[in-house]
Amino acid sequence: MNDAAENVGPTRTAAFEARLKKRYAAERRFKAIGLGAILFSVAVLIFLLVTMAMNGIGGFQRTELRVPVDFAATPVTVMPDTSDERTVVQSLERQGLRDIIEFSATQALGEEGAAQVNSEAWRLVAQQIAADPGLARGEQVFWLPTSEDLATAYAGDGSTDLQPLAQQLAADGLLADNFDFGFLKRSDATDPQLAGIWGALKGSILTMIVTLSLAFPIGVLAALYLEEYAPKNRWTDLIEVSINNLAAVPSIIFGLLGLAVFLWIFPSYRSAPLIGGMTLALMTMPVIVIAGRNAIKAVPPSIRDGALAVGASPVQVVFHHVLPLALPGILTGTIIGMARALGETAPLLLIGMRAFVASPPQGFTDNATVLPMQIFLWSDEIDRGFVERTSAAIIVLLVFLLLMNGLAIYLRNRFEKKW
Amino acid sequence: MVMSETTDSPIANPVNKSLENENIAHGEPKMRARGVDVYYGDKKAIDGVDIDVYTEYVTAFIGPSGCGKSTFLRALNRMNDTIPSARVTGTIELDGEDIYASGMDVVQLRARVGMVFQKPNPFPKSIYDNIAYGPKIHGLAESKPDLDEIVEKSLRRAGLWEEVKDRLADSGTALSGGQQQRLCIARAIAVDPEVILMDEPCSALDPIATAKIEELIDELRGRYGIVIVTHSMQQAARVSQRTAFFHLGHLVEYGHTSDIFTNPAEQRTQDYITGRYG
Amino acid sequence: MSASTLILLVLGLGLAGWLAARSRAAMFRRANDGRRIASLPVYHGWYAALWIVIPTLLFALLWSAISDQLVMQQVLASPAAAELPSFGIQRQTWLAEARAVATGAASGVFNPEAEGLVEPFREALTRYNIIGLVVTLLIALAGGAWAFLRLKPDFRAHTRVERTVLATLLIASLVAILTTLGIVASLVFETIRFFGMVNPIDFLFGIHWSPNPMTDGSNPDPERYGAVPLFWGTFFIGVVIAMIVAIPLGMMSAIYLNQYAAPRVRTWLKPALEILAGVPTVVYGYFAALTIAPAIRDIALKLGVENPSSESALAAGLVMGVMIIPFVSSMADDSIAAVPQAMKDGSLAMGATQNETIKRVLVPAALPGIVAGIMLAISRAIGETMIVVMAASATARLSANPLEAMTTVTYQIVANLTGEASMDSASTLAAFALGFVLFLVTLVLNIIALRIVKRFREAYE
Structure with missing residues (x-):
């Protein structure tokens, strides 16, 4: 740098101003690309929903x-x-x-x-x-x-x-x-004019009950153990790695597990909500554990110390103080995990929940199918009527998922505490 | 650092008479602030501050925590723009140009008014790339040798060259805290700014590193206008020639450092430097 | 006697034990002239309840697992079972029908052949139900009695109960390891059987895939089980095409949301992305098959491509990419948000523009997190099943032309497990071997990615 540059800083020259124009142009371009990227996703979402709605109206x-x-x-x-x-x-x-x-x-x-x-x-x-x-x-x-x-x-x-x-x-x-109000009350049929989704919906409900009643308690208890009691050692690390990995393992692998293990133990419950629910529970449990641990972590240690200081046992501290405070967070995670399980098809395909079920299942061990599976089965049909019915079923499924996600968002906003 | 209420009696003219006269002696100040208010949302954090910054002097801002000295510092190169709720009124001029005027370019402004932060924040890049960052984005180097020269010169000015010349490719984050802070100063120098703002640059450093930085500040004086916010009155006394005392968002007193510390005009300044509060 | 009634019964017994033990402990207290007893009465109640419920539930679990087999054995031993076909879907249908009638789930059999099996089923079911019920009750009584006898004023029921609770927590957390073990065991077991029929080298490096579900295990044709075209198809659809869509769009979405969008805009756009992430894959698959694949075919025809496939790799890959966008975006968003504000301030204070700061400081600083996110996204893409089952093809082909039909690992797993083949055929076992490869690859990706994320978080904490 010479003396002239000392008097007029290098950032005050005409060349700098010219470069600045270019830099601002680049800035605008970059911002527009960002906006474009996200609008693309939104556009795809809208396009998808509109396509389904247009076809689906016919299905109702x-x-x-x-x-x-x-x-x-x-x-x-x-x-x-x-x-x-x-x-x-x-x-x-x-x-x-x-x-x-x-x-x-x-x-x-x-x-x-x-x-x-x-x-x-x-x-x-x-x-x-x-x-x-x-x-x-x-x-x-x-x-x-x-x-x-x-x-x-x-x-x-x-x-x-x-x-x-x-x-x-x-x-x-x-x-x-x-x-056609009956669409919501009938079950599967070979004729699209007579087909309905109640059978599949009921199958989904039964399956979700099994999934929830297994995954929720196991998930919450495991989260409590890992966050509150687990010693730092190899075993704990192994459990952690297992859980984190299970949360990311492709769902179809759980289908293979269900096929090889559950159907081997219960050969006559093929395509029963019980087996489907158990398979999905293994898939949902890690999600609940991870959400649960985060919620438990967010409870400040001062609360534990306070309870311990009045002589509560470690178990009392956790069940009387930590768990109630962490519960909204755990529930949010649970709902999100359940929503994922509700929309899941691949593992159920492998354990045979793809049967043609013309009457709604009466219990956890009856033959059943689930909503996403019904969509998959109908999507294979070439009749025009089934195309519309498929879209209508998709709308029903999406409505359920939106309700669940909406509930999760509501819970998150309603009970989220900043400590 | 949100101020609750500013019910204190407003200060008519905090600038010492002696300084008023000096303005003529030294020509125009490098930066001139008049009637500056800074709001966070509805809360007023800075209330009607007038101040002048000269290239010849190091200016220190002192005051108790939450007094608004850092907020005011960030107003000088519009870093407050990055906080959505912050709003600045009044005028701040750089060489007579209002930096909040619509014609003022914030990128150019920040290239002219550099900043060093409380915690050293080198980029997770090599030492060389940390220094070269500014010249590169501003296009200040025509060629690789140019850039090398800028890097070396900046590191030399920051007194870091001898320590790092053999490991320019190492990550900037691998240096010690004091070295990191000098790296950040070198980084700021690399774009040849006119003013350098330092926001408690030594608060995260040990005494030896602090001494080095203070030495460096003294060496840089005259070439760059330097404003330093500091918690430590000793530091202000050591490095600065002008001191401004802030309290509850007000500029209580501004004058020669020696005057402020030996013969303050305001009772509150007196109380602060004698340790009654702070 | 269904499982749910059994569980209700056990819980009812547990409640009875709880009440009885609690009132007994309360009596100790009165008898002690109100002096403290070692534990509160309620813990005595829990102690008794646990002794009743846990052993009985364990037995009930075990029993439900084995009774099904026992029933089936007894039925198959009956003379009527001799007429059953030896394997296949028919055998299963008949058995299932007869069972449904016997349990009362159905009123009549559809296949008359199943009629004869109803009675043996009914007999077997009754017999094992009664055995199960009696043993359950005995265990409950024994447990209750044991607990009840141990109740004394100075008995520390509290400690016992807490120890049990802790043990339960530990067991719950072991379920994750058991699941992992279960996955590995079932995959390894079947894969070894498969490699007994087909050389692993042929499987991993062969380039010809056309399994024949009709051959049984005794005579597989190893030439037909070369999985390279499947690996290629999976890679091409899930990694190449899907990531070309998902990485730029996901990254730019994250950057826009995190750095540019006004808070109000963000509150609308972020949930939109979350909805996109929440759409079930079967819906994406349907969308791909119904809308995108025909559109791509039409466009290809207009551009003069001869015979474009209506099950092109492009359609499946594009839709998969869209599915992955929110995933990449949220991982990138988290990583960028984790970069300290000081880093960003440092760059802005130098006079860098926003995009220079993003490109030169924020993204490089967030890179480990972003890379990990992309690895997890790839792991998800190659394991994605429904989109490829519905929109990709069954044809195994080694090609780099995205308009051609290709198949994937997951497609073949589904195809080979939902067909008519018996559990022992080479094509069924091949599906498990494919599953094993898929599991290993995703496992490696996940573990590396999780490591990186962990280290990345620690670096900025």
Whole structure:
């Protein structure tokens, strides 16, 4: 540096100002790239949600035909004392309800139209009558599901033969897409018009109960041990490494474990929520341990000292003071872990929870499937109806996950304490 | 360092008469602050400070903890901009230019007004790269030999060259605390600033390292305007020629260091330096 | 007698023991003229309850594990079982149906062949249920009696109970090690069996993969089990394509959120990323298969590519990359946030602009954490299953063309374990061997990454 530079600092020259312009341009570019990156993620998320919602709306609807049935002309009787739905449906079947519906459909829709009433439609009528025997008197109007072919034609896809018929019926007000509340109440079926997700949802609920009741106590107790009592030695290190590693092991590995160990011990509980829940519990437990340890760590030592100073035993200190204070944090972690387990598919695929389950499981040892698995199974179907049903099922799953995550965020904000 | 209330009687003119006269003798001050308030959110941390900084003198800010001396120091190169809630009003001029004016470029400002922090904060890079960082980002070196020269000169000025010349590729964080702080000073010197702000530069150092830094500050005087915030009155007395005493966000007194320590005009200054509080 | 009723019964007995022992201890106290007894009555209650519940629950666990086998043995020994096919899905279906009818879960069998098995099942189930129930009750009584006899005024129930609690905590933390051991054991065991049929060298270095699920273990064709195309496909989809998407986008998202975004913007954008991270992989898989893969195929056709695959590696890789973005972003965010503010101030005070500070100081300082985060992201990507099962292909191919169909390790694990093959066939065991390789690779990645993270945190604490 020469003397001139001493008088006018190198940072006050014209060249510096010119460089400064370039540096600011680089700054703006960099910031824009950052914003762009995050907006890209948000855009993908929105695109994904919109795609699912657009398809999913169709999945919550069902193409139905309007069929008036005159039970005055073709009477059926419902025994007043038979409360069991199954019996009523069987009795109605014997009384020829199927033919009555077919006859009424032909009258209302013509030969061609009647052929497109879903073959199981009579059963739905029978179930409605079982629920409300008053329906079997006088003339009633039923909206009956169509065949999958007509539903496809009505949506403007599929074979061109049926499309004129669909347009005709729709113009006459006999064919419409109605909100299908039953989608949330039925179970899997081979016909998308009759498929529902209650079976899978109930399977998910049962599985989650098993997972929670295993992973939560084990996770919390392990976290307490490691944070409060564990001596610093090799064994403790090994446990720590195990837990941290298990939290990052691919989920499919847990499926292999479940297949090799749990199904070997319980061969007849293949595809039962019990086994699925146990497998997912092993996967969720490390998440709870890690969240639990962080929550316990955040409880200030002064509280422990205070309790010890009044003569509490180490166990009392932990269960009376530390655990209650750490609980909100532990619960937040647990909910997040459970949300992950709820959305998990791969390990359950391996332990066989991919069965076709047409009726909801009644217990922890019944054959069952879970919501994400149902999505996977339906996604393999090529019918247009299943594409929509899949998206609708995804919406249901996402709603559950959002609720759980929302609850976790709420808990975190509500109970988060700064010590 | 948030001030609660500033109910003390406002100080009309804290600047000593003798200094007023000196202004003429020494020409324009390098930096001039007038009526500076600093707020954190709604809380006022600095209230109406007027001060002048000269290249010829080391200026020391003293005062009890939380008095706002560091806050004011950070206002001088707009480091307070990095704290979202901080707000500065009043004027601070560098060579007659208002540094908070919209035309003032903060990058250029900070290149002209360097800063050394309380805790040594070398970057996790080699010693060489720590020094070369400023010249590189500001494009001050045309070539590698240029850069080498800047690095050597800066290290020499900071009195670190002999100690590290054989291990310039070692990490800056591997040095001792005192060496790290001198590295940070060398880093600040490397962009040839006009003023160097030092925020309690010795508070994390042992006495021997502190002595070295103080020696260094004395050597740098005259070439750079130096403002040092310090906790230690002895240090202020040793290294500075001008001392400003801050209390509860106010500038209580500003004058010759010797005057402040031997013959303070304000009772509060007297109380502080005699150890009644602080 | 279902497991849940059994558990309820045990807990009920425990409660009874708790009440009885507590009131007995309270009596000691009264008899002692209100003088202190060694432990509070409530600890005597817990002592008795633990002695009842723990042994019975242990037995119940053991029993539920073995009774299923015992029932099955008895059924298979019955004459009706002789007509069962020797293996395969049919055998399992029949057994499951008969069992369902016998337990009352189903009202009738679907396959008439299963009808004959219902009665043997019912007999076996009743028999073992009764045995189980009786033994449970006996153990509960014995435990309760033992505990009850030991209650004395000077008995330190408190210490005993606390010791039990500590032991329980220790056992709970051992579950993690047991799980790891379980994983290793099951994988190693089956992998060794596989390597008995197929040379490990052929498996690890062979380049031809087309397992035949129909051959049984006695006659595998080692030529068909060369896993290199699988490793390549996994690497290409999960490491190359997915990381090209995830690393830049995740890093820049983290930098923007951490350094630029106003707090209000951050409170909206961060949860959006968290939602992206919370979307189940099956949804991503569906998205990839339904939307992205056809779109890529269409674009490739328009660009004049001949025969682009509708199961291209690109589709699976891109969607996987998007899935990983929030993961990389949150790890990078944490690492950058861990860099001390002093470091950033030091750079800003030199007159560095924000992006110079980020690129030259913050990111280099946070690099260990970021690298560890990327390693964990890779570990997650190569273990990701549903996206590749739904969007990638079954075709094993060594190719660097992202528009071609490729398969992955996880895809083949699923494909070979959900087919018709029996548990002993080479293709089933191959899936375990693939799982073992996957486990080892992710284990190494995880352990190195966790080490780096730990050291990184210590450096800045």
